[in-house]
Amino acid sequence: MKSRSRLALASLSATTAVVLAFIVPTTPAIAxxxxxxxxxxxxxxxxxxxxxxxxxxxxxxxxxxxxxxxxxxxxxxxxxxxxxxxxxxxxxxxxxxxxxxxxxxxxxxxxxxxxxxxxxxxxxxxxxxxxxxxxxxxxxxxxxxxxxxxxxxxxxxxxxxxxxxxxxxxxxxxxxxxxxxxxxxxxxxxxxxxxxxxxxxxxxxxxxFGGGTTNPPTTTTTTQPPTTTTTTTQPPVGGTWAAGTTYSIGNRVTYGGVNYECQLAHTAIAGWEPPNTPALWRRL
Amino acid sequence: MRFFLLVLAFMVSGCATTQPGAVLRGDPLDVMFLQMMLPHHQQGVEMVALAEERAQNEELRMLAAAIEQTQATEADTMRGWLTSWGEPLTAPPDSHAGHGGMRESDPKEVERLSALRGAEFDQRLLNVMIAHQDDAVQMARWESGSGANQEVKDLAERIDKSRTAQIGMMRTFLDRG
Incomplete structure (x- = not known):
């Protein structure tokens, strides 16, 4: 048993061994x-x-x-x-x-x-x-x-x-x-x-449970979840960045008072604001 | 015990880039989140990269390219944090952390997608990416709720928002197709 745990430890790097000692008690390892x-x-x-x-x-x-x-x-x-x-x-x-x-x-x-x-x-x-x-x-x-x-x-x-x-x-x-x-x-x-x-x-x-004459309802009111419609709009020249707008390479926007130029065609979404997405926007 | 200490000393000296004191700078949960998110990102990138040559829907191709590029820069940021904390980029496979990862998309999925073209490809990619990004949202909410480092939590918030929006877009593409 002892030699076994030694072997197991030896197989880990020291870094992970130390880190593991910290992780194990609170690990949120997923069931x-x-x-x-x-x-x-x-x-x-x-x-x-x-x-x-x-x-x-x-x-x-x-x-x-x-x-x-x-x-x-x-x-x-x-x-x-x-x-x-x-x-x-x-x-x-x-x-x-x-x-x-x-x-x-x-x-x-x-x-x-x-x-x-x-x-x-x-x-x-x-x-x-x-x-x-x-x-x-x-x-x-x-x-x-x-x-x-x-x-x-x-x-x-x-x-x-x-x-x-x-x-x-x-x-x-x-x-x-x-x-x-x-x-x-x-x-x-x-x-x-x-x-x-x-x-x-x-x-x-x-x-x-059986015995159920579950009458099929005459009107099935299937509540359709509202689908988020992405209304793609043409960007106004030099406008403010807006989610839902489709931008092409070279389009310019302002966001937080700063100007950006589009680097890759995409439809803007929340979470892809220009300061956070250097792959999409270049700060001018 | 002596044997173990020797091994430990050897390992520490062997890690040239790791300062012995640096290993504790990353909060364990932040580290685990990043170590789980990195391979997840990689797999997502591999799948969306297939769209350029296979997708029929122009909007899907555009979204796929933007996902590919934004996730690549996010991955750079995540690797940067782990490296600066002296942490490995991936959790050791036999550790609790490795076991704790959300299920990654079946590696065979890339193979299945590769075999398809046109509308069939579009539908499968959309469904698989909705599932994949839905997993990312779960991991991100875990980090936002239980993580420690504010910068990592901010990234998690952006991942939550952007993936939720992507799922919305992909569902409209599916409805139209």
């Missing part, structure tokens, strides 16, 4: 995981294969948001959540954690592959590919009468149980007590890390 049973949407589509989805729901999810989400199935997370789930994740985007990368998971469909369940006890399994101690796990079920073709809102969730101070392993089981429901519902979970990280993970697992 990874999702619900494997009942399988979360991301787990289902990952198992079908990101490039070869089989179910109509996964096909639609991949078509809507690409394949990368399903390679990174264990990262439907917010790194700086720190318990602010309801503040950070808007209604309708609970399954993606409000992240564009995972937007395919928010599709409002009544055909997501679902596990058949019954009221009463249900053992659930969480697959943590990088488990971390000191974690809280919260479980919710959608309210009676919830419709899978409607956006999932925070107010649709009924709290089932929270397990605090958990030290998950690669596969961790908990037993929940499911209430009476009929038809399709979503079992929602939040894994909030507590020590050394603010990271939280979110999962949507479709379950079917």
């Amino acid at each position: 990874h995981g999702t619900m494997s049973d009942p399988a979360s949407r991301v787990y289902t589509c990952k198992n079908e294969g990101p490039e070869t989805p089989k179910s109509d729901a996964c096909k639609a999810a991949v078509a809507a948001g690409g394949t990368q989400a399903y390679y990174d199935w264990n990262e439907v997370s917010l790194l700086e959540a720190g318990g602010r789930h309801r503040q950070l994740i808007p209604d309708g985007k609970l399954c993606s954690a409000g992240r564009d990368k995972y937007r395919g998971l928010d599709l409002q469909r009544a055909d997501w592959p679902a596990k058949r369940v019954s009221p009463g006890s249900l053992t659930v399994t969480y697959h943590a590919s990088a488990p971390h101690s000191n974690s809280n796990f919260e479980f919710y079920i959608t309210r009676d009468g919830w419709n899978p073709t409607q956006p999932l809102r925070w107010s649709d969730l009924v709290h089932l149980q929270t397990f605090n101070g958990q030290n998950p392993s690669t596969f961790t089981n908990w037993t929940l007590n499911l209430p009476n429901r009929s038809g399709r519902h979503i079992l929602y979970s939040i894994w909030q890390r507590v020590v050394g990280s603010n990271e939280a993970f979110y999962t949507c697992s479709d379950v079917d």
Whole structure:
């Protein structure tokens, strides 16, 4: 054991060894995981294969948001959540954690592959590919009468149980007590890390209680997220730099009282202000 | 123990550019953020660089070129900080820091993208870059929220803003395509 740790240390440079000694206690090293049973949407589509989805729901999810989400199935997370789930994740985007990368998971469909369940006890399994101690796990079920073709809102969730101070392993089981429901519902979970990280993970697992004659609503009110329209405008000569404007090489702008000349054609965006982007703007 | 000290002494003397006192000048979280962000940037640059010869959408080609150039200068800044603190540019692979990195885009993705042309390429690049920049936003918010160095946090704020705006643009390109 001793010689082993010596070897390990010898393989690191002194610099990293010293730095590591400082990092380890507070490391926010990122955990990874999702619900494997009942399988979360991301787990289902990952198992079908990101490039070869089989179910109509996964096909639609991949078509809507690409394949990368399903390679990174264990990262439907917010790194700086720190318990602010309801503040950070808007209604309708609970399954993606409000992240564009995972937007395919928010599709409002009544055909997501679902596990058949019954009221009463249900053992659930969480697959943590990088488990971390000191974690809280919260479980919710959608309210009676919830419709899978409607956006999932925070107010649709009924709290089932929270397990605090958990030290998950690669596969961790908990037993929940499911209430009476009929038809399709979503079992929602939040894994909030507590020590050394603010990271939280979110999962949507479709379950079917059966007996549900979930009438397809005659009018599906799909709330389209407002797409930010990039109105590309012609830059006024010698005008003030403005996001949304498309600039060509040689265009001149002022920003903060300083004059700049465009070095590379681009549409200006917040975060690409001239003083911060020497690749795009040359100070005159 | 003696063996270990000898190794340590050898290692320190072996690092010609590293002042023994300099290693602690970078806050551990700032360092980890930069060490994670650098390879992430590199991968993004590799993917957008494919657009010049393959993309069909003129606006996408323009955005890709601007992402490539701005990320290259950001990477220079990030390398500059790490170097000035006497920190390695990448986290050792077997360290906690190395393990802690956000998943980088599948290296095979560059291969898959390379095989495509025109509208098919555009769609795949857009989806993959939306995902990639969404990861960058997550890392940036982590640094802005928990980092220490104000300059690094300012860069993180700009990364958050610019990537969020890029995602918005890329989603409109997708909707139009």
